[in-house]
Amino acid sequence: MSETMHRALASSTRTAGEIAAELRRDFALAMEAQHGTQPLPDPVLATLFHALAVQVSRVYEEAERVFPVTVLDDLVSGLAMEPRLASPAQAVVRFAGMDQRETVSAETQLWGFTRTGSQVGFAPDEPIDVSPTTLAFAAVYEAGRLHAIPGARLPGGGVIPPGSVPLALEGAAPTLWMAFDADEGHLGGLGVFLDAEGAAAEALARSPWQLLGPEGTVREEGMLRPVPGRGGVRRLAWFHEAVPAGAAEGAAAVVPLADGPYGARVWIFPPVPADRRSRCGVPLALRAAAPLLLPEGAPHALDRALAWVQVPLPAGTRGVPDALHRVEPHCVTASNVEVASEQVAFDRMGTAVRLCPEGSRDRHVMGVLSVTGQRGARYAEESAVEGAPSSGRWRYREGHLELRPARHATGLGDDYAMVRLLYCDGERANGMEIGAVCRVDAELANVTLQVANLTVSRGGAAPPAYAPARVRFAELLRTRERVVTAADVEAAARAFDVRIARVEVEGRAESGPQGVLRTEAVTAWVRPADFADPEGELPRLRAALEAHLQGRSALGHVVRVAVRPLAGGAR
Template sequence: MSSHTPNVLEIDRKLRDDFRRRVKDFGVSTETTDPLLAVLFRTVAQQIDQVYSDTAQLRQSLLHELMSGLQVQQYLATPAQAAVRLINDLSEPRVLRAGTELNAVASTGERLSFGLDATFEVSQARIALALSYQDQSLRLLTGVEMSDTIQAMRPSSDPVPVGLGPQPALYIAVENLPPGLLNRHSLFFELSPGTYPVQHALCHEPWWIFGEDGDLSGEGLMRPKRINGGVYRLEFQLGQNEPVGMFDAPLPSIPNGFYTGRQYLFPPMHAGQPLLCRVPRLLEPALTRILNRDAAQLLSEPRLWIKIPMPPGVPALHHAINGILLHTMTASNVFARNQTIHFERDGISIPVVREGGTPEHLVAPLTVMSVDNDAYEAATRPGADASAGRFELHNNRLTLYPGTHSDGTPHSAANIRLWLTNGALGNRVGPGDITSFANAASLTGIRLTPFTAASGGSDGEHIASEERRFADALLTRGRIVTRQDLETAALAVDRRILNAVTDSGMVRKEEGIRRVERLHLTLDSHAFSKPEIELPALKSQIETSLGARLVQGLELEVAFTWN
């Protein structure tokens, strides 16, 4: 059934047409409407429009209640997102923390605040060159900034035939590295329109860093993982990743921004990791031809080489990628607002949207606590503590249900910290309108340079988007029950899994007889760069991802076969 709601003019026109049709049945034909009837039709149309409006609000309120009951996060407003580029004038790397405030000015004059989406490091490292391998040929990505030494050699932009296998790939060389290599450094991809397959591949394909011998090694295998606002953090697949630091504490989830899938963050690295090499194997002859001169001295310098495999059929990489930049980070139009609510004076229901002046819209509540620092819980989540306070978001209002003290007296006030945005107004921030740091004194030596305009901000989520996310939450196989669930979930883990077949059985173990689900997966033999390294990591990923979603008491065994 269509969800289109007619407006007042459409209802009025329909009433007039129906009136003429009914009158014509009695043999009366008229092209004009009596003024008194016109007023009557318009009045009735307004009343019907009000009924439609109430029904639409009821429908949306019911949807919000269902989403809250299933603990599906509501995106009340979407912050605009921009990408900023930073330059470090100092020799030592500098760390910029997530949430660092940036001053911005909208085209209409309003002063806005943006915050960095992730913690990252800025150093003197730079990209030496970037290459694309596709259709059995290697070529320079001319849209990517090259180092001065590479440019001085006047490299060729023509493709060079080379046999590196059937799988397309990107190769990126980074030089002038600090002792910590690319520790928490950021990488941004400028993509052409219509290149979603490339963007999707960047988010889901494994990334590699070449080892000291110029070959791929387990120490350099990484996987992207979404963290917030569409930023992806790379994580090493073998070995222990460093724990999350105090400045990386999770913030309320921000929906994917306009630049999602383009901003990447390298994992923590340290001096001594065997991740520097002179040149990857099999690339040196082709690179020598591209550089047009004796490149032995140039290629003798150790650099950090990155390989990003691509699936077959992606658009031409040298056209799809307009640029690759270090030391960039997306920034979202979000800011925190603190407020103390005295229940006797302010009541228990407060608005979270401000329309007058510079508009403010709620993204998510950061914290809700009593003045004694007792945390309030979401009203939709069950809790064992009957004395705990609760809060609920509904119709752009935050409703607080006061908790009680140990002596039984109710809380008199609560401290709330809200995550706010200026909504669609943030889209009016142009490329050069993010001007400075809010606390510039603590960030001396770091400069902002104009990069992209802000986009993607909205004052609230459209109901069509809410319905789609709700349907996705219902249809997603979060819990694996049937055989079809297990096979479908396995195919969704990695595109290189071509087929999945399961069978059940009972096995005798030391602790007794256990039920086992055997998962037989068929893999694409041409889609792996180093199967001996990637298969154990893929098996561990599948067992972790699917094992936690199986019915309690079941065990999972995974076996691979090639196509």
């Protein structure tokens, strides 16, 4: 019988039925050789042979197919090829009801509710400070007129209605003005949502921000510039100061979110030093026109010291008042990333478990935040070089979590481990109606803090189909993790996302602050039907692919990626 099993393992064409038939023949020959008689038909023995044959065929199948794929996965992981995760849905949320300054961290859990009443978790993409700060005035100058932008609040209640008045600023470029009634912390950590679209959004992304001085004028120490943040959020930084690197912690370290559909519409102020917390009256350029935009009952609402911010837009920009729909403070983007804890009991569940959140295939694991043993010791990743040989280890791969329990001085191991996981609902988190994200689940000093989403959630999707391990490994071997030729770019792009149907590469020169740079213009063609929310997912795919290729390009080369739909968009 052992010879039969050996022959089965040596052949790739034998099925479980063939193995069972050969087991029966070998048994019959053994019976005749030992007892001189043929065995009678026995259904129990036939069932036993069939069950054994199924197990043997599975062992061979695993040796033939699973083992090589697993080895390739380990090699790809060791070569640091990024895993493709689910895309979390993103929305813009606004906080209200605060009476003191407080930081809302990126791990603050927010909850929303779908139309069917099911609960969906969100978390801020970036930390912000909430405070009693209010927006007192917002307006855009363009083509000889000053236009009020919705969002400003009057001191006694009420809002500044939309409207426009003449304003003669000879040769001035379009400019956005905002005034804030801030607390002692000034504008530090304030998140501002500029609901812009089209050319206005692109112009705002390229523009500096200017915190006006006590005289209402621009000064060098008040200059700010936008830098990219998590989820596409624009973090403002002081113009002449280096942006602090700051090691990512918690969920931000495990899930570095790519640009979301709303990230580029949110700006977050940096901490404001005491010597820059300037306030002033209405700037001279607006002194005659701004009061004309105020309602009749509040003609002197701006006659006080406010924190004024000016955003000059590129010359030639048109249509900003129509494209900038509103300005809202205390806002940040929030993505469908939920932190949950699970206990893995080794005696009952084993040391290798399949992670299926709440038994639902519509929820996806984004990563492992931490693993803690029975005695409180943190487990390290299997590939980490630090840690004692007896310390606990973990490895996450393709929906499976493999644990190696820690061994203690007594020789006993942990009975269980606590695992903190990051979950995402993918497509299920799309379409959350305005106001559906309405609960803050955190212990905060502002006990009356409220939250509501100002936009419908978009961009959530399940993980894209993973390119076969052999394809990914071949891409790494072929390019050596460096893209030099057009064929390298195409191989890297196709291995990055199998939904990319065609890749075009064009080399050209591009002038920049450092001089003329070599630029590779990459166009990835996709079928929109392959995406759950094309308008929300394609910008994120573009940003992620561009970062992937840029990290593998030669020094001095710049990669620009555009994602275009194929004609018709059919599968």
